[in-house]
Amino acid sequence: MTELAHDLLDGAADDVVRQLIVLAKSGDRFALRLVLDRVVPVRRDRRVDLAELRDVSTASDLVIACGQVIALAASGDLTLEESRAFMALLQQQRAAIDAADLHARVEALELELERERGRERDG
Numbered sequence: 001m002t003e004l005a006h007d008l009l010d011g012a013a014d015d016v017v018r019q020l021i022v023l024a025k026s027g028d029r030f031a032l033r034l035v036l037d038r039v040v041p042v043r044r045d046r047r048v049d050l051a052e053l054r055d056v057s058t059a060s061d062l063v064i065a066c067g068q069v070i071a072l073a074a075s076g077d078l079t080l081e082e083s084r085a086f087m088a089l090l091q092q093q094r095a096a097i098d099a100a101d102l103h104a105r106v107e108a109l110e111l112e113l114e115r116e117r118g119r120e121r122d123g
Contacts, residue, residue: 048082056093059101065090 009016017039023031050072054065066087073083 048078048086050086056090057097059094059097062090062094062097 020031020034020039024035050068053068054061056062056065069078069083069086069090072078073080078086
């Protein structure tokens, strides 16, 4: 909206919206369209409560969490689009788990190599 329009509606926006809703309820198709498009637009997404979704900190947790998401989609508690979004998040979590595991393995190998070198010098 332009600044001029905001200035004109300043303080009257609530009254204008109420009148628009009254017109829409009385059958004014243009008002109905405005209400549906502007006042109550279609939500593109929704907040989804997945409190029961398993905490994912290992690869085996990830397998269980993926199964839970699939079950929620199958039961209709999640849409396919929401399921895809959660699966993408789980994929990112898998990458983070893999990176952390790899880092721990490299550190363990470096420590073992350092010990081996220390034994060679001492031995």
